[in-house]
Amino acid sequence: MSQWGGTYYSMNFSMAASLSKFLYECIMTINCFVLTTVVCGLVMALSSGRVVGHCRKYLKNELLEAIWTIVPAFLIYLIASMSFYVLYMNGEHKEPTLFHSVITGHQWYWTYQYAMIDEMGKFFGFEHDSYALLNDVPSTSDDDTVLSKGDTYLLDVDAPFVIPQGMPGELLVTSDDVIHSWSVPALGITVDAVPGRLNRSPILASTVGVAYGHCRELCGVNHFMMPICVEIVTPATYLKFMKLEEIEE
Amino acid sequence: MDRKVKDVLLNWDKSVPEEMMEEYKVEYKFDGVTPQPFDARFTTWNQMRLCWQNFADYQRCIKLKGKTYEPCKWFSNRYLSFCPAKKRNKLHFLVEEDAFASGKRPPPMLLEGDDGHDEH
Numbered sequence A: 001m002s003q004w005g006g007t008y009y010s011m012n013f014s015m016a017a018s019l020s021k022f023l024y025e026c027i028m029t030i031n032c033f034v035l036t037t038v039v040c041g042l043v044m045a046l047s048s049g050r051v052v053g054h055c056r057k058y059l060k061n062e063l064l065e066a067i068w069t070i071v072p073a074f075l076i077y078l079i080a081s082m083s084f085y086v087l088y089m090n091g092e093h094k095e096p097t098l099f100h101s102v103i104t105g106h107q108w109y110w111t112y113q114y115a116m117i118d119e120m121g122k123f124f125g126f127e128h129d130s131y132a133l134l135n136d137v138p139s140t141s142d143d144d145t146v147l148s149k150g151d152t153y154l155l156d157v158d159a160p161f162v163i164p165q166g167m168p169g170e171l172l173v174t175s176d177d178v179i180h181s182w183s184v185p186a187l188g189i190t191v192d193a194v195p196g197r198l199n200r201s202p203i204l205a206s207t208v209g210v211a212y213g214h215c216r217e218l219c220g221v222n223h224f225m226m227p228i229c230v231e232i233v234t235p236a237t238y239l240k241f242m243k244l245e246e247i248e249e
Numbered sequence B: 001m002d003r004k005v006k007d008v009l010l011n012w013d014k015s016v017p018e019e020m021m022e023e024y025k026v027e028y029k030f031d032g033v034t035p036q037p038f039d040a041r042f043t044t045w046n047q048m049r050l051c052w053q054n055f056a057d058y059q060r061c062i063k064l065k066g067k068t069y070e071p072c073k074w075f076s077n078r079y080l081s082f083c084p085a086k087k088r089n090k091l092h093f094l095v096e097e098d099a100f101a102s103g104k105r106p107p108p109m110l111l112e113g114d115d116g117h118d119e120h
């Protein structure tokens, strides 16, 4: 989670997020180099007293032209090679999937559906809704969307989405009404929730913790109050959590 | 010649050296969970068709073999994992109304904006 007043990205909880951050840092380094070089050249050209006479050196200078063609081409090759590496590393798991979760966007809350098959081939699955914690005082007697001490306003939810750490899984994101987007930067995942489509995304969390996100597609007046809270637990805890409830087919 | 090819195809695992076989063995174990393989029929990012296909296969399976037939559970596990609740309810409603055309194309009622048919 990002810290108050922080200027950098949030903590990484998966390989995908680490790779994205790595790509950002590499491209930023190259950008700084390019910016410095170009600004230095401009300042040198403009600040030499006799501008016209100085610039005559640039005319028909074949060596200079060769350099300013080859160097940018090489930089673009560098950026492309890194971004292709990150693109294909984020694509698909090598290992078979161990759990599936269907995420449905609604105006304005998320529904999480869990599915897992145990070693005996028995199916375990259930679903729950996840609302933002908005109220200071309960509006009705059975209102559980109340902020308690330590909860973050517009980030914490009443029932967070639970995923296991170190188990490759698959998210299937869809919507019931308008387009939403399920996005958790700390996991390196953003999937559009489009009605009628079931978008697939592999997921593999590398550490235990709590990751936050928001809906990333403007979806109506209460777009701001459908946060995402992902709790990454150990595999043993996840198995216990899965076996508590099951849906009848 | 043909016969040789056929022999190789039938006994491919014996024609490969032991050391090479070791390399291709998938060693993936996790206590308490059965891994789910990738379905190569549905390679698109949109998996709505996988949901429908497995539901149809499940209906066909129980029609042929009965609900107690163990292998049918494969399809039911699959569609319960992949189908969103709204879609699942819609498909169950169709089966209850005896309107689910198993083995044929989905009826127009299903095509009405709630079925991923853009990958055809």
Ligand SMILES: [Cu+2]
Pocket (backbone or CB within 6 Å): A105, A179, A180, A181, A215, A216, A217, A218, A219, A223, A226
């Ligand atoms: Cu939304």
